[in-house]
Amino acid sequence: MSETEAIPPFKAIVEGKELTQVPDDLFIPPDALEVLLDSFSGPLDLLLYLIRKQNIDILNIPMTSITRQYLHYIQLMEAKRMELAADYLLMAAMLAEIKSKMLLPIMPKQEETEEDPRMALVKRLQAYEQMKQAALLLDSIARQERDNFSIQFEPEIIETIKSYPEVALQDLIHAMQAVIQQEERLVHHQIEREILSVRERMNHILTQLQQQKVVLFTSLYSLEEGRMGLVVSLLAILELARQSLVTITQTHAFAPIYLQAA
Structure with missing residues (x-):
C-alpha cells in the first residue's frame, strides 16, 4: 500500500x-x-x-x-x-x-501425557x-543503496608548478639599496594646530576699537583660522559684552554684527 x-x-x-x-x-x-x-x-x-x-x-x-x-x-x-x-x-x-x-480419539492412557x-x-x-x-x-530502518545512496567522488588533483624569476644576486642588492635610499629621503612633517586664546582675542578687539569706532565682527578672524577663529572671536565679544566693555549691534536676523566701545 x-x-x-x-x-x-x-x-x-x-x-x-x-x-x-x-x-x-x-x-x-x-x-x-x-x-x-x-x-x-x-x-x-x-x-x-x-x-x-x-x-x-x-x-x-x-x-x-x-x-x-x-x-x-x-x-x-x-x-x-x-x-x-x-x-x-x-x-x-x-x-x-x-x-x-x-x-x-484420545486413548485413556494418553489423556494425561x-x-x-x-x-x-x-x-x-x-x-x-x-x-x-x-x-x-x-x-x-533506512537501508544503504535502498533509501540512502552514497556518492563516489574523487577530487581532481591539480599539480601546481612554482616558477621563480631568474634574478641575479647583484640585481637584488641594487634593488635593496634603492629602497633604503628612498626611505632616507622621506621627510616626516608634523603639523601643530595654533592655539587660540579667548583672552588674547579680547585684547585684540579692544585694540581695534581704540583705532576704529565701529568694527565688523567678520573682521575679527581670518580664513586661515577657520571655525576655531570664529568660535574664539564669538566667545571674546560675548565676554566683553558681559563685562560692559563693548556694545553689539545687529539690525535684524542674519544681518552683519557690529561692535562699538561702550
Whole structure:
C-alpha cells in the first residue's frame, strides 16, 4: 500500500457479533486474507488470534472453506505479495494440523501425557508474530543503496608548478639599496594646530576699537583660522559684552554684527 492510499476500515463478524476495532496486540497487514465462514468473517490473522485466545472453538472451523478461499486469494495476489501468501499458507496448514489432532480419539492412557494441540498453535503463533514484528522493524530502518545512496567522488588533483624569476644576486642588492635610499629621503612633517586664546582675542578687539569706532565682527578672524577663529572671536565679544566693555549691534536676523566701545 502506498503512502497516499487510505487505510480501509476494519470490520469482522465473530459468531454473529460485529467487531470494528483491531486488538492492541494484533497486527493485520494491509492485504490480509479475508475468510468468510458461518461463524466468522474477517482477516485470517484475526481468526488465528481468536483461536489462540480460545474465543473460537477450532472444531467449528471448516478447513475446506478456508483452503478454497486461500487458493482464490493466491490467484488474486499473483506474484506481488507472495511472501504474505506464504505466511497464510503456513497458518492454514497449522489450522488443518491442529483440527485433525482434535478430531482424533484420545486413548485413556494418553489423556494425561498428550498436550493440547491448540497450545502448540499458540506457541507457534507467538513466535510467528515476534518474527513478523521484527521484520517490520528492520524494514522501517533506512537501508544503504535502498533509501540512502552514497556518492563516489574523487577530487581532481591539480599539480601546481612554482616558477621563480631568474634574478641575479647583484640585481637584488641594487634593488635593496634603492629602497633604503628612498626611505632616507622621506621627510616626516608634523603639523601643530595654533592655539587660540579667548583672552588674547579680547585684547585684540579692544585694540581695534581704540583705532576704529565701529568694527565688523567678520573682521575679527581670518580664513586661515577657520571655525576655531570664529568660535574664539564669538566667545571674546560675548565676554566683553558681559563685562560692559563693548556694545553689539545687529539690525535684524542674519544681518552683519557690529561692535562699538561702550
